[in-house]
Amino acid sequence: DSGVTQTPKHLITATGQRVTLRCSPRSGDLSVYWYQQSLDQGLQFLIHYYNGEERAKGNILERFSAQQFPDLHSELNLSSLELGDSALYFCASSVALATTGELFFGEGSRLTVL
Amino acid sequence: GDSVTQMEGPVTLSEEAFLTINCTYTATGYPSLFWYVQYPGEGLQLLLKATKADDKGSNKGFEATYRKETTSFHLEKGSVQVSDSAVYFCALTRGRNYGGSQGNLIFGKGTKLSVKP
Numbered sequence: 001d002s003g004v005t006q007t008p009k010h011l012i013t014a015t016g017q018r019v020t021l022r023c024s025p026r027s028g029d030l031s032v033y034w035y036q037q038s039l040d041q042g043l044q045f046l047i048h049y050y051n052g053e054e055r056a057k058g059n060i061l062e063r064f065s066a067q068q069f070p071d072l073h074s075e076l077n078l079s080s081l082e083l084g085d086s087a088l089y090f091c092a093s094s095v096a097l098a099t100t101g102e103l104f105f106g107e108g109s110r111l112t113v114l
Numbered sequence: 115g116d117s118v119t120q121m122e123g124p125v126t127l128s129e130e131a132f133l134t135i136n137c138t139y140t141a142t143g144y145p146s147l148f149w150y151v152q153y154p155g156e157g158l159q160l161l162l163k164a165t166k167a168d169d170k171g172s173n174k175g176f177e178a179t180y181r182k183e184t185t186s187f188h189l190e191k192g193s194v195q196v197s198d199s200a201v202y203f204c205a206l207t208r209g210r211n212y213g214g215s216q217g218n219l220i221f222g223k224g225t226k227l228s229v230k231p
Contacts, residue, residue, distance in 0.1 A: 002157055002159065004157070033218060042221060042222070042223035042224060043158075043203065043221040043223075043224070045218045045219065045220065048218050056218050058218060090157060090158070092157075092158075102160050102163070103158075103160070103219060104159075105157030105158040105159065106157050107155070107156055107157045108157055
């Protein structure tokens with residue numbers, strides 16, 4: 001158990017809909033990262049938050065947004081969903097802003113868009 | 115941009131066989147290199163890391179050496195077990211002198227390993 005909690009574990013929805021994925025980082029971790037894992041693209045970095053502030057953006061679509069709340073949990077919002085958004089979405093956390101690459105991953109939220 | 119290339123899978127081995135999973139990278143500056151492992155139904159977890167050239171990372175019988183001259187970080191294990199069956203990801207993150215988010219890892223596409231008894 002990494003200590004990172006993601007909900008829901010599975011989600012099935014229709015095209016055009018909006019969903020919210022939730023992540024609770026390990027106790028004491030200030031950084032939260034979101035990744036998308038798909039068969040064709042592999043693991044893609046989406047966005048990084050540190051202590052409530054956005055620190056870096058990766059390959060995140062404009063239809064997607066995220067935030068980190070004062071209690072440090074984070075939410076990833078996916079809107080106007082398309083079939084191609086079906087993927088496993090991972091949240092990871094680390095203690096500080098500058099890390100040596102040791103991220104602690106949750107078990108992921110599997111999104112299926114029909 | 116920075117990238118990681120690792121050998122295509124799946125790799126199927128018999129128990130006690132020798133394992134090598136190749137990984138090469140392209141990066142500016144001085145990246146740190148990692149191997150992460152993903153067991154079925156779980157999230158990724160750090161297996162080993164190396165932060166500078168010629169460093170050797172090791173854990174659970176796995177080893178990888180940071181080779182700057184060949185831009186490689188191949189994963190090896192002398193004798194695999196059925197419990198090593200998983201997907202292995204090579205990754206890098208930029209070094210200390212890079213401004214911006216240093217924690218966002220760039221991953222290879224993963225190599226699935228199956229070990230048969």
